[in-house]
Amino acid sequence: xxxxxxxxxxxxxxxxxxxxxxxxxxxxxxxxxxxxxxxxxxxxxxxxxxxxxxxxxxxxxxxxxxxxxxxxxxxxxxxxxxxxxxxxxxxxxxxxxxxxxxxxxxxxxxxxxxxxxxxxxxxxxxxxxxxxxxxxxxxxxxxxxxxxxxxxxxxxxxxxxxxxxxxxxxxxxxxxxxxxxxxxxxxxxxxxxxxxxxxxxxxxxxxxxxxxxxxxxxxxxxxxxxxxxxxxxxxxxxxxxxxxxxxxxxxxxxxxxxxxxxxxxxxxxxxxxxxxxxxxxxxxxxxxxxxxxxxxxxxxxxxxxxxxxxxxxxxxxxxxxxxxxxxxxxxxxxxxxxxxxxxxxxxxxxxxxxxxxxxxxxxxxxxxxxxxxxxxxxxxxxxxxxxxxxxxxxxxxxxxxxxxxxxxxxxxxxxxxxxxxxxxxxxxxxxxxxxxxxxxxxxxxxxxxxxxxxxxxxxxxxxxxxxxxxxxxxxxxxxxxx
Ligand SMILES: C[S@@+](CC[C@H](N)C(=O)[O-])C[C@H]1O[C@@H](n2cnc3c(N)ncnc32)[C@H](O)[C@@H]1O
Numbered sequence: 001x002x003x004x005x006x007x008x009x010x011x012x013x014x015x016x017x018x019x020x021x022x023x024x025x026x027x028x029x030x031x032x033x034x035x036x037x038x039x040x041x042x043x044x045x046x047x048x049x050x051x052x053x054x055x056x057x058x059x060x061x062x063x064x065x066x067x068x069x070x071x072x073x074x075x076x077x078x079x080x081x082x083x084x085x086x087x088x089x090x091x092x093x094x095x096x097x098x099x100x101x102x103x104x105x106x107x108x109x110x111x112x113x114x115x116x117x118x119x120x121x122x123x124x125x126x127x128x129x130x131x132x133x134x135x136x137x138x139x140x141x142x143x144x145x146x147x148x149x150x151x152x153x154x155x156x157x158x159x160x161x162x163x164x165x166x167x168x169x170x171x172x173x174x175x176x177x178x179x180x181x182x183x184x185x186x187x188x189x190x191x192x193x194x195x196x197x198x199x200x201x202x203x204x205x206x207x208x209x210x211x212x213x214x215x216x217x218x219x220x221x222x223x224x225x226x227x228x229x230x231x232x233x234x235x236x237x238x239x240x241x242x243x244x245x246x247x248x249x250x251x252x253x254x255x256x257x258x259x260x261x262x263x264x265x266x267x268x269x270x271x272x273x274x275x276x277x278x279x280x281x282x283x284x285x286x287x288x289x290x291x292x293x294x295x296x297x298x299x300x301x302x303x304x305x306x307x308x309x310x311x312x313x314x315x316x317x318x319x320x321x322x323x324x325x326x327x328x329x330x331x332x333x334x335x336x337x338x339x340x341x342x343x344x345x346x347x348x349x350x351x352x353x354x355x356x357x358x359x360x361x362x363x364x365x366x367x368x369x370x371x372x373x374x375x376x377x378x379x380x381x382x383x384x385x386x387x388x389x390x391x392x393x394x395x396x397x398x399x400x401x402x403x404x405x406x407x408x409x410x411x412x413x414x415x416x417x418x419x420x421x422x423x424x425x426x427x428x429x430x431x432x433x434x435x436x437x438x439x440x441x442x443x444x445x446x447x448x449x450x451x452x453x454x455x456x457x458x459x460x461x462x463x464x465x466x467x468x469x470x471x472x473x474x475x476x477x478x479x480x481x482x
Contacts, residue, residue, distance in 0.1 A: 010031050010131065012127045013130065028049050029049070038297070039249050043055075044278050048275050053269045054267070058245055058267075060264055063242050064125055065109055139292055139296075149445075151417075176196060209296065215237065249281070250283045251302070252361060253360055254281055256281055257270050288306055288444045306448055310407075312345060314414060315406055318410045319382075325388070329388040333388045334384075347371065350365065367451065370455065370458060375403060422453065
């Protein structure tokens with residue numbers, strides 16, 4: 001977008017915001033163009049700001065959702081009537097953006113956003129829509145070759161494009177078609193199905209990266225004074241688009257906080273913010289893979305929360321090779337497991353503390369423990385093996401040894417699923433030949449490989465401790481080459 005258009009849209013949005021009854025905007029902050037560092041618009045302090053300063057106030061009636069948009073007044077039945085299918089008890093997705101199928105608060109907000117967008121100049125949020133993104137770097141919009149750069153990252157299986165397409169076709173497009181006279185202003189050109197799908201993706205992705213869960217305050221609503229902002233009729237937290245609060249960028253360390261009050265939302269400084277510093281919000285302890293999936297960027301500070309997945313099948317294949325049982329014994333042990341609750345996949349993460357009340361994080365970025373649930377499941381399985389073949393696991397010591405060795409080997413195999421090493425990636429990243437989406441993909445896979453290496457070293461350490469001096473597990477690098 002041309003600089004002049006970008007600046008004009010920023011200025012018009014700021015003027016619109018300031019004119020809202022009840023809105024405030026501190027004189028020592030400014031909306032700035034941060035596109036040179038791929039961060040869109042952001043808010044920057046223009047003078048030193050003390051701790052606990054109200055930076056801006058957003059009146060609740062400036063928020064976009066079904067409580068403020070005319071759409072819910074014009075066709076209340078689509079928000080109330082369960083026969084439309086908007087109320088879907090089977091819907092699994094939750095507020096963290098799980099792609100397995102959004103809950104109805106998502107569908108409602110997508111419909112409201114599409115409605116307000118289609119009203120054009122007639123929408124009271126028009127200057128706000130003009131600063132919302134038209135394009136995204138979230139994984140939903142990556143091509144196959146771009147996704148390929150994520151290598152063996154499990155994040156590629158969580159994009160949920162098909163689920164989103166299905167939901168748009170099942171719930172969003174039919175509601176627009178049925179109430180076309182409401183959605184389209186008089187005389188407006190109707191959109192084709194493809195255009196509506198594109199618009200639904202655009203609004204869905206905007207909601208994913210910009211919407212807020214709306215609470216009232218920290219208190220639970222009581223029965224008499226049931227708080228409509230806190231909960232919708234299904235008891236889920238209501239979402240809304242919050243102009244200005246969503247101009248804030250975010251990081252794992254941050255300096256501002258959004259407070260949810262009765263009549264407004266306020267953003268306050270958590271600590272002194274020096275002039276020239278960006279005002280940052282917090283999106284949660286997300287891995288870089290998840291940050292990329294949901295928000296379309298990565299940050300070095302978020303790599304502390306990186307995760308990798310270790311499939312149970314991989315652990316089983318290692319155990320099968322190592323225990324070398326005949327098919328009959330192996331089959332018996334697997335049968336025993338059928339009565340147990342078996343996890344298909346185990347998450348490895350560092351389980352670090354989140355930020356303190358000032359938005360700072362502390363402590364070493366180390367992996368201290370192998371996943372307890374994985375150790376337990378292997379234990380259960382090895383007990384079943386022992387029933388089928390007592391001689392293969394004579395005692396607990398042997399069982400523990402097999403268990404950690406299997407995890408160690410499975411982690412090595414998991415690491416080998418990434419076609420390049422962490423060292424290759426780091427030198428590629430430093431070569432200056434990588435940018436944009438590719439650079440973000442490299443950051444994700446580097447973080448995951450780093451975590452896997454920490455897990456392998458931790459397992460090797462445990463093996464060495466069990467074996468005692470003189471019987472040392474081979475170092476990671478050597479095993480990796482093999
Ligand atoms: C709530 S919006 C923040 C405002 C946004 N920069 C804009 O121009 O509209 C969230 C989006 O901002 C961008 N973003 C947020 N924090 C960022 C950061 N630390 N670095 C780069 N981009 C960031 C991402 O594109 C994300 O999807």
